[in-house]
Amino acid sequence: MTWRIEADHLTRVLPATVPVTLVRDVSLTVGEREFIAITGPSGSGKSSLLYLLGLLDRPTSGTLRIDGRDTSTLDDRALARLRLEMLGFVFQFHFLLPEFTILRNVELPMRKAGRLSAAAMHDRAAALLEELGLAGHLDKRPDQLSGGQRQRVAVARALANDPHVVLADEPTGSLDSKNSEQVFQILRGLVHKGGKTVVAVTHDMEFAARADRRLHLVDGTVMSDERAAASPA
Numbered sequence: 016m017t018w019r020i021e022a023d024h025l026t027r028v029l030p031a032t033v034p035v036t037l038v039r040d041v042s043l044t045v046g047e048r049e050f051i052a053i054t055g056p057s058g059s060g061k062s063s064l065l066y067l068l069g070l071l072d073r074p075t076s077g078t079l080r081i082d083g084r085d086t087s088t089l090d091d092r093a094l095a096r097l098r099l100e101m102l103g104f105v106f107q108f109h110f111l112l113p114e115f116t117i118l119r120n121v122e123l124p125m126r127k128a129g130r131l132s133a134a135a136m137h138d139r140a141a142a143l144l145e146e147l148g149l150a151g152h153l154d155k156r157p158d159q160l161s162g163g164q165r166q167r168v169a170v171a172r173a174l175a176n177d178p179h180v181v182l183a184d185e186p187t188g189s190l191d192s193k194n195s196e197q198v199f200q201i202l203r204g205l206v207h208k209g210g211k212t213v214v215a216v217t218h219d220m221e222f223a224a225r226a227d228r229r230l231h232l233v234d235g236t237v238m239s240d241e242r243a244a245a246s247p248a
């Protein structure tokens with residue numbers, strides 16, 4: 016199945032006495048198998064744009080289409096369903112639930128989607144965690160893991176419902192260079208081996224330089240949108 020996310024003149028203004036424009040007139044298309052880094056100075060609207068693309072926020076004006084469907088016509092419930100089925104999220108701070116084992120944390124999005132039996136959810140969560148090198152840790156709680164391990168759990172959780180797109184906000188922002196490299200390679204593998212699309216907001220220039228496409232934002236606007244000449248396999 017092919018899909019596309021199309022942003023057409025997206026603008027997001029925060030209403031206030033002096034309104035703040037977070038995202039200004041952004042038009043772009045995100046397609047299959049893309050590895051995109053969103054860069055830009057602090058406060059340039061990177062996270063705000065990611066939240067719009069991830070259906071976590073709604074634009075003030077402009078349209079966001081997914082598979083040709085205008086998302087402004089969807090109510091919150093339909094948006095939540097689309098998000099659950101199509102998108103996975105990884106944040107700088109993992110937001111794992113501290114009281115649950117990592118296995119349970121990865122099962123949670125599957126429970127929400129309500130498609131699989133308990134046994135199938137367990138097996139899928141275990142398989143994802145094993146693929147990410149966490150086989151021996153399934154019954155541990157997040158605070159028993161290192162920062163790099165926790166971020167890999169967050170990636171496993173993002174993949175739980177087999178999304179088309181993984182949206183990541185500073186996925187390596189709280190990691191040392193070794194763990195950053197590992198998370199980068201995992202995200203790149205999701206695209207080049209797994210056929211997914213990854214859109215990552217990053218301040219990490221080494222990360223951005225090795226993405227296949229770079230969107231550079233300034234003051235909420237896309238200043239440049241460049242693609243690498245050839246994507247390494």
Ligand SMILES: Nc1ncnc2c1ncn2[C@@H]1O[C@H](COP(=O)(O)OP(=O)(O)OP(=O)(O)O)[C@@H](O)[C@H]1O
Pocket residue numbers: 029035036037055056057058059060061062063064
């Ligand atoms: N809830 C809010 N209230 C007021 N201002 C906000 C709010 N959320 C974001 N902003 C402002 O909107 C602008 C864009 O924020 P955003 O977080 O999208 O930028 P960013 O490029 O991701 O920044 P950073 O790299 O520092 O994370 C910033 O100037 C920020 O201060």
